[in-house]
Amino acid sequence: MTKPRSLSVSLGERSYDILIGTTVLAQAGKLMRPLLKSDRVIIITDANLAERHLARLQRALDDAGIRHEHIVVPPGDGSKTLDQLGRLISRLLDLKVERSTTLLALGGGVIGDLAGFAAAVTLRGLDFVQIPTSLLAQVDSSVGGKTGINTAQGKNLIGAFHQPRLVLADTSILTTLPRREMLAGYAEVVKYGLIRDAGFFHWLEAHGADLIDGERAELEHAVLESCRAKAEIVAADERECGQRALLNLGHTFGHALEAETGYGDELLHGEGVAVGMVMAFDLSVQRGHCAPEDADRLRRHLAAVGLPTGFADLAPRHWDVERLIAHMGRDKKVSGGRITFVLVRGIGGAYLETEVELDEVRALFTTALNDADQFALENETSRMTTRATLGS
Numbered sequence: 001m002t003k004p005r006s007l008s009v010s011l012g013e014r015s016y017d018i019l020i021g022t023t024v025l026a027q028a029g030k031l032m033r034p035l036l037k038s039d040r041v042i043i044i045t046d047a048n049l050a051e052r053h054l055a056r057l058q059r060a061l062d063d064a065g066i067r068h069e070h071i072v073v074p075p076g077d078g079s080k081t082l083d084q085l086g087r088l089i090s091r092l093l094d095l096k097v098e099r100s101t102t103l104l105a106l107g108g109g110v111i112g113d114l115a116g117f118a119a120a121v122t123l124r125g126l127d128f129v130q131i132p133t134s135l136l137a138q139v140d141s142s143v144g145g146k147t148g149i150n151t152a153q154g155k156n157l158i159g160a161f162h163q164p165r166l167v168l169a170d171t172s173i174l175t176t177l178p179r180r181e182m183l184a185g186y187a188e189v190v191k192y193g194l195i196r197d198a199g200f201f202h203w204l205e206a207h208g209a210d211l212i213d214g215e216r217a218e219l220e221h222a223v224l225e226s227c228r229a230k231a232e233i234v235a236a237d238e239r240e241c242g243q244r245a246l247l248n249l250g251h252t253f254g255h256a257l258e259a260e261t262g263y264g265d266e267l268l269h270g271e272g273v274a275v276g277m278v279m280a281f282d283l284s285v286q287r288g289h290c291a292p293e294d295a296d297r298l299r300r301h302l303a304a305v306g307l308p309t310g311f312a313d314l315a316p317r318h319w320d321v322e323r324l325i326a327h328m329g330r331d332k333k334v335s336g337g338r339i340t341f342v343l344v345r346g347i348g349g350a351y352l353e354t355e356v357e358l359d360e361v362r363a364l365f366t367t368a369l370n371d372a373d374q375f376a377l378e379n380e381t382s383r384m385t386t387r388a389t390l391g392s
């Protein structure tokens with residue numbers, strides 16, 4: 001079997017490895033065996049993954065002589081609730097987990113965040129292993145130890161920093177991921193290039209479409225480079241006191257759009273991030289800190305792979321600027337009433353900015369919405385012209 005590629009997250013005694021490859025799931029038992037405190041694990045997964053990949057993981061655990069049980073929760077962000085967390089913990093206690101039991105999170109970011117939080121608080125802390133199955137989870141959420149759930153007041157407002165003992169990213173699992181989810185995860189890959197690695201963004205311009213199509217070498221390279229970037233940032237600032245906040249590029253705007261659309265199917269997290277990153281570039285251009293060509297280059301790349309870049313690409317609805325701004329004010333990144341924005345000096349040059357006036361954001365949203373209206377009008381005019389020409 002091919003050897004997985006590996007890198008580590010350096011956090012002293014909480015350090016751990018990220019193993020990436022196409023045989024990682026088949027070798028999961030063997031790979032995690034040395035880290036387990038006992039021979040018993042509990043797999044936490046969602047119904048989609050249970051149907052497609054659970055059996056392979058169970059076989060891998062059997063091969064290594066690891067005893068296992070599993071708990072299945074409903075798929076989707078709707079499972080990141082206090083209610084679902086309560087049920088999950090109650091089930092774990094019914095199964096008589098002990099301090100030596102390890103939880104395995106087999107799923108996307110939802111399962112990683114929920115199972116990770118359950119691991120953080122059950123019996124005051126259990127070990128857990130991340131087996132991320134969505135592109136978003138492989139390049140972002142499974143690394144770094146942020147776990148948590150949503151409440152009526154907002155996303156991820158309850159949670160804990162709890163690092164996994166190991167991350168097993170098997171890129172072959174992504175073959176069953178719906179394309180729209182793959183694209184949403186790709187937005188987070190692009191983010192790493194934009195934050196601090198113009199060379200990686202350049203590489204993505206050439207290879208992004210291939211990796212989204214599931215090309216093995218390209219996919220592995222992108223997951224490895226993304227994890228490397230995240231691991232370095234997390235190692236330098238585990239608790240987000242400084243530079244880790246750069247990982248929120250596009251997220252302050254994106255979260256406002258997600259909050260307005262109800263965190264559902266209308267707008268996936270990564271789609272919100274894609275539009276949000278364009279807005280962060282536009283705001284940087286508006287403030288004179290970034291060349292307009294860089295914002296155009298980002299727009300062109302996202303559009304080329306099929307990601308939304310502005311309101312015109314989203315499902316039609318009435319967007320209210322003041323409501324969007326109010327959502328931004330409820331974000332976790334607000335401190336002393338001021339929103340911290342991640343802005344850019346260009347591709348690969350992100351920085352934190354707390355001195356943004358709300359009127360600047362108002363102007364940005366208003367321009368973006370006017371552009372979308374103009375686009376819709378031009379589309380309608382061209383449709384009518386075509387119809388008239390065909391009819392004549």
Ligand code: NAD
Pocket residue numbers: 046048049052075076077080107108109110111113133134135136137140141142143144145146147155156173174175176177178181184269
């Ligand atoms: P998700 O976990 O809901 O997965 C998306 C959908 O794809 C689900 O329906 C899931 O069942 C399905 N799926 C996943 N892998 C599959 C596969 N291989 N084959 C078929 N179907 C598959 O969502 P996500 O996009 O992975 O994660 C989003 C969540 O991650 C959000 O809750 C967000 O807040 C969180 N997040 C956390 C962090 C962090 O640092 N902890 C970072 C970014 C995002």
